[in-house]
Amino acid sequence: MKIVWTFTLGIAAAAVVLTAAPSFAHHSFAAEFDASKCRDFSGTLTKVEWTNPHGFFFVDVKDTNGTVNNWSFQTYALITLRRAGTSLQLFKDNIGKEVWVRGCEAKNGRPHYAAAGSLKFASDGVLRQMGQLQD
Amino acid sequence: MTRRFHLGVACAAATALVSIQYASPQAQGARYSITVMPPGGPAPRLPDGHIDLSGHWLPNSAGQGVSGRDGVDPAARRQFDPKVTPEAEPSFQPWAAEKIKNMTPVELELAKSSVNCMPRGLPAIWLQNPYSTVIVHTPVMMAQLYEVLNNWRLVYTDGRPAPKDPEPWVHGTSTTHWEGDTLVVNSFGFDERTYVMPTGWFHSDVMKVTERYTRPSKNYLIVQITVDDPKVLTRPWTSAPRRWTLGNGEVYEFYCTNNKELDELGKLKEQESYGK
Numbered sequence A: 001m002k003i004v005w006t007f008t009l010g011i012a013a014a015a016v017v018l019t020a021a022p023s024f025a026h027h028s029f030a031a032e033f034d035a036s037k038c039r040d041f042s043g044t045l046t047k048v049e050w051t052n053p054h055g056f057f058f059v060d061v062k063d064t065n066g067t068v069n070n071w072s073f074q075t076y077a078l079i080t081l082r083r084a085g086t087s088l089q090l091f092k093d094n095i096g097k098e099v100w101v102r103g104c105e106a107k108n109g110r111p112h113y114a115a116a117g118s119l120k121f122a123s124d125g126v127l128r129q130m131g132q133l134q135d
Numbered sequence B: 001m002t003r004r005f006h007l008g009v010a011c012a013a014a015t016a017l018v019s020i021q022y023a024s025p026q027a028q029g030a031r032y033s034i035t036v037m038p039p040g041g042p043a044p045r046l047p048d049g050h051i052d053l054s055g056h057w058l059p060n061s062a063g064q065g066v067s068g069r070d071g072v073d074p075a076a077r078r079q080f081d082p083k084v085t086p087e088a089e090p091s092f093q094p095w096a097a098e099k100i101k102n103m104t105p106v107e108l109e110l111a112k113s114s115v116n117c118m119p120r121g122l123p124a125i126w127l128q129n130p131y132s133t134v135i136v137h138t139p140v141m142m143a144q145l146y147e148v149l150n151n152w153r154l155v156y157t158d159g160r161p162a163p164k165d166p167e168p169w170v171h172g173t174s175t176t177h178w179e180g181d182t183l184v185v186n187s188f189g190f191d192e193r194t195y196v197m198p199t200g201w202f203h204s205d206v207m208k209v210t211e212r213y214t215r216p217s218k219n220y221l222i223v224q225i226t227v228d229d230p231k232v233l234t235r236p237w238t239s240a241p242r243r244w245t246l247g248n249g250e251v252y253e254f255y256c257t258n259n260k261e262l263d264e265l266g267k268l269k270e271q272e273s274y275g276k
Helices: A002-020 A078-083 A088-093 B002-021 B094-101 B105-110 B261-275
Strands: A033-049 A056-062 A068-074 A098-106 A113-121 A127-129 B055-058 B133-137 B141-146 B151-156 B173-179 B182-188 B208-217 B220-228 B242-246
Touching (some): B105 B261, B151 B173
Parallel strands (some): A068 A113
Antiparallel strands (some): A033 A056, A056 A068, A098 A113, B055 B133, B055 B242, B133 B141, B141 B151, B173 B182, B182 B208, B220 B242
16 A cells, blocks of 8 residues: 555656746756745735846735735746736736736845746636746 | 768658647547648758758647647646656756756745846747747858747858957857758857846856757757856756747737846845844
8 A cells, every 4th residue: 555655656756847847947946946935925916027038027015023025026927927827917907906926036145036936816816827936 | 971870860760750749639639729730841941952940930739839838738838848858957067067956936036037137148038938939041051030038040151250259149159060950059148147047057158059949840850959168067067948839920020128026135134034
């Protein structure tokens, strides 16, 4: 029974690795962002920069002391967002509304600057991929 | 006779390459919403009878974007299956291997065109480009329009000779010939500031690149690259035959106008220097 479980877990792990493997390791997440400083953020979407090579969106996030900081989150290049069905209009429609973000902080210590892995607008609850939080 | 036989074998192999990877949507199962593209019938031909390479080509086996999307068959994400067509590691000259080994993670990152917004150049445009390429092919010219950085390249197929003293260009200077249904493009005279791969693999001024283009069926473009660079490599390196699939979606603008990474990585590089 144990062997069957080990085998099944092994297959599952291999499947995850194969599925997660990017087509191109053209960009290193680990060089710029800290995988040990990833967390969930909730707040209000304030702005979007629809630019290349990366897009950025900004969120007012209240910390544990009640202080509100404006965080910026880096996304994929716009082409990737567009092909995955995420548009500028979607961000515009959600300015001033609640969002949830999974992101990782910058390695260089710049405050309130992070890479976004996924994003959920409270308005539709759909989880959207914004970037890769691993190499 | 021998040449015809070789061409026949090459065509059969290219067709097999595609058909091996493709399984019907039913066979791929309902668990994936994005699957491997079917071959799509015979490749179109130019008025002169050669294969027409025109199309909007995506660097995967799906014929649509796969990055940042769920429900993608892993086989549809790939340009080649390393189990079927393994790709050897480049064999570097000792000094080149040492140079690459000594690069820090930040230096490696700053050298990437995806980070520094330099043009990919040849051959990287076919080896490390996650975005689409539009090819407009006529009997006398192949125009390659790269989505990344809104970049482009013209490859003349009218048999004109290469200039004797070409300027160093990121895409080099090219001559072409057909070997059956394969368009062979030989290029030299490269700008040394580009990288072959995002692993620190740099090249020298004597690099020569051979591109071999085939279109075994309507939906598939196969591009195979050989890099011959005796200053940097101990022997030529040849890529796996990489698949590009025909898309019909939009081509997007991509000007690099808001690059914050140079500043962010520059700060990290300073921190690395203090640590030494």
